[in-house]
Amino acid sequence: MKFSWQLLNTFINLNHIKFNEFQDQLTLSGLEIENINKNFIEISITANRKEVSSILSLARETSIIFNSPLKILPINTIKNTNYTRIVTLEKNYIKKTPQWLLSELDPDNIENNDILINIQRYIKIKWGETFEIKNNDTQEYKQQANRINKESQIIVFTKILNKKSAKYHINEFYENMYIDSIKLISTFTKLNIGKYTEKKSKVLAINKRIKIKKENINTLLGNMNEKNFKFIETNTIKNILKRLNLYPEYKKLEKAFIVQVPNYRKHDLKREIDIIEEIGRIYKFQNFFNKITKYNLKGFQSNNFVKTKQIRHTLQNLGFHEVVNCGLTNNTNNFHENIKLYNPINNEQKELKNNILESIIKNYEENIKNSKKNIEIFEISKIFERDKHQYNERQKLGGLIYNINYTRNTWENKSEKITLFHFKDIIEIFLQRINSTAILQKILSFDDTKNIKNTNHLFNTNKRLGLYNIKNNKIIGIVGELNTNIITSNKNTNIYIFEINLEELIETISSKNHLQYVIKKYSNYPSITRDISIKLKMYINIKEIKSSLIKNNHSLIESIEILNEYKLINNYRSISLRITYRSKFKTLTKEEIKFIDQNLEKKIQKLEQFQQINNV
Template identity: 30%
Template sequence: MKVSWKWLGQIIDLQNIEFDKLTEKLTMAGFEIEETYQLRTLQDKIIELKLTANRQDASFLIGIAREISTLLNKPLKNHYHHIKANNISRTCNHVSYQSLSDLKLNIIINIKNRHSPKWMQNYLKSHNIEGTNLLNDITEYINLKWGQDIEIFDARKIGINSISNNKIQILNNSNISQIIDEKNYSYNISPELLQYKNTILSVIGIKSNHHLKCDLNTSSIIVCGTICQSTYIQSIIKKLNIKTEKSTKHRKKILRCDFLYAYEEAIRLISTFAKGIIGKAYTYHRLPYKHKNLLVNKDDIYNILGPIKNHYNDFLSVKEILNILDQLNFRSTYNYIKQIFTIIIPEYRIHDITRPIDVIEEIGRIYGFEKFDDGLPQAINRGLTSDERQITKKVRTILRNLGMHEAIHYSLKRKNKYYQNNRNIIELYNPLSEDQTILQNSLFANLLEIQQYNINQKNFSIEAFEIGRIFIKNQISQNSINTQQNQEQICIACIMGKPNFLRSSWTDEPKELSWFHAKGILEEFFEKLHAAVAWKQFTNSDITKINQKIADLFNLKRTSTIYNPITEESIGFFGQLRHLSNYNLEHCTTYIFEIQLSGLMQTINYKNHLKYRIKPYSLYPSVTRDISIKLHNHENIDTIRQKIINQKNNLLESIEIFNEYKHNNNKRNISLRVTYRAQDRTLDDKDLTKINQEIKYILKHNIK
């Protein structure tokens, strides 16, 4: 949209306003300025604006002038924006049309269609429009100034000198091919037509009859203005498959206040420059405009806009808010008891001011968003981190310290052969591509792809882990009815193993990771988390919980289920992969585990305090005695050891098992090393003799 500085100055007083200052205000108010330049031939400056879809009320000169008037807090010279519905004369007919909200027709006879005045030609030139004749230039001028399409038809080509109301008809069963000559036009569609006698003036809201265009020989004219129902225009455009500039304006809802002003100015310009005699007008109006009230809470304004900068955290006062609303031409009142503003929106803003937040945005825009403090309030208390977040952070740290590399993948996957017959897979209804058709229901497939990629790239196979979300579809039975419920879980998965994982010494050859060593790494992970888990053999019921084709990847004899020993619920699995040639893992023993985070958290023993007793070291030497005990194979040495400890002898420091020898007669010899130490003295023979007698007594009554 182009705005002429000279013609803008005729609507609003810009004498003390700088051009650059105005463009800056428009930019800060949300209008994008694409370009500014000078027209030296017309001694004018042009501002090119780019409007948003919700501000079509500013897409013409009067509309942008209203906006500048609000920004500068200066009234328009002719008070264009103070139109009230009560001051507009109406003629309401009993007939109701589907297409029309307003219609005005006037016939003017004995006119002289000449060239337009110089000032009008200059106005059109500032918008790159060349003048042709007075009547055509007036329609272009009204369109640029008011955004309204006022149509002027040559009455001589119709053969009339005065308007008769009974000859004006709106029909929808006529052939419109003489006006609409589009190839895609369907003759089964019958939009409403404006017709006088037997001549079609226009397809209402779509296109005018170009055969009735005015020329320099025109002596009588029909001036026509319409406002159409936007719903009607949308349906007709869809059916006719055409789109015109006129239909686009009607779809954006033409305002009646602007329509009446534009029509009256068009009649005045014609009568002034073309002379002529103005006949009686034909007017149709459908429904009056209903004012829309919005209720805005004062606290909402304060909470959204915030305090004013450099005002000691003061907010906008009620008086300032009322002044801004008045500046916006919003009629408003304030209830001091309820602290609520009641606001009446003017007609030309009813399409973009529909909610209280829109009013608050306008208050901030006019006052200046840059004047409000946009800093976040100082936090008094730090936010609490969830247990899930803390455990996730701890898991990540432990696995990294164990030498693992973290991997991150998308949750969307391609449906490959491992997911073909899996009923637990959640598929997308409308995927963006073939690579994003399902949601992943496990993480270890991602780790296999990482291992395969590194081996294909001649890189070393790596130990990697991933903490991510999986999505599964569970069968839930309620009242003997099976239903499906989608479930989201956070899981931890890890892959380990390469040909040269470890070596006993520098002279030995490196060996691959063994099953017990891999299990030991996982147990160390649980120990650092203080998680008490249990292990059991992988069974057929565990296979059914995951995809059969995925289970085929594992060596089931070396696969274990990890479960909660208290609830006996499975929380994951650990297993050795087969030597898979399609993953280039035929020469490397690889291990994978996958654990549910929620199930793992239930096994963690959260220690709120340390159950340790602090005592000083003894400064006196210790005495050790070795005891050999002969037991049957079914007897447990740990039971005997614990009974010795339960004597609670202060001189007994430790008992260790250091040797075992098995006989062929289902017996064995076990050697114990008992350590004695006193805190305040050196032990003598009497102390040792007493302790030995106690131990002999225990052994005598507990060994058969």
């Protein structure tokens, strides 16, 4: 639609507004400029902005956007009243249209040179509404026609508030339009215009009221794009609503605005969201922060919860799949500490489970029935025990690995199944990743078996290790090979399982907030090594041998390494050790080396004598 620059300047002063700014702001407000020349500006009007259909409506929109006042004031009339004004004109009048008026009309749509018709079109372009030209024989105005000369014609001005009418409009500048029309007609037709005949009728006008909550404005428009993110202020919102002629009223207790929608915007301002969009449009959307504010507020998370989450993710990263089993079962170990149900649903769920490995083993057997070849699962669950008259509830971590295609030495060879050494490495990697100080070592006969008593029968006695807390040397779990006698299928295979007290495992997890390096001075003097062979009974712990050798020589012994081990007859074994000696202060002399050798021989003899005397 084309609009005249000159007519627009009659309603609003554009001298202080730069053209580029005018073009940008009008486009951001939904009125896209398609073409511009020195006389006209062509704007694309969308369906929801059909009220912008005249110079007056464009001036009103420009006034709102730039907060610049209109240069015309409405003339007060009686409110809620319909008008019909009839003005009679003689038919003989000057019909030539002045050039300036033609230049204000759309040159593409000039069809008639009659001055009255051109004034009618000019008023329509300028004010958005215009008068009607009727003949005196029109039935509607027959009574009026009987009182006037038949050589006259009638001009009708109307102001309608009837909602049912297709011409539904209310123009607060109706009187200005009327005065402007009469002046133009009188000036260019050279006719004397007398008094008009007027009809009035009262109409009950219903003003549309909309409630807008301040909270919804903040939510939808968001923060302002500033260093300290703030919502748009209440007074600023109120001023914008005034500029939009919405007559706002702020309810402080409700924290909401009540607005009245003007009649020329009733077609598109129908809901709360429409008003909020207008506020953002006038305040300019680019002034709001264009990213969603993230509120990373979390409730308190206990240390156990955080560490359990870390353990679960670590196992998943190692390839384990989590399973969930019911807390009701029928335990295979018939201990008197088992907690039985008074009224069980069935025989398979008549007790609270005292370990989680039995459920995991059942998961394994179900997967084997469904031809599953590789099974790597874990579960974090509660177990229940009775200690005299006290009932205990503990959190346990259990898992199972069965993999017949775990490793391959070369691409030419077939894949091999997982071994106990592989399984031990997996557990150690798991402990390392969760930053646990727990260690795997042989289970001693005098260890407290509270954490392993309910699962001890599930392990192969000669292929199991205990998980120990090094701070108190307390056993917190058990890992090893499954005793295949308890399963119904695949008895000649290797299955590895573990069960750990979760709470005690969490206690071994150290924080990474501080580095725990041990700084030691490095010796610049050469070292000497001695390889020795010791004959031991099959199940003597090598740690005891190491501690015996280090005793009285710990200042010179730098390291003790196991080179190899040979099994002998009669449950004996031969272990080769390499001992490295080094002084931090000097090079060792021949006398000192000779003393070390003699001392080693004496200790070996004592160890062998000790085994014979005690029949170890």
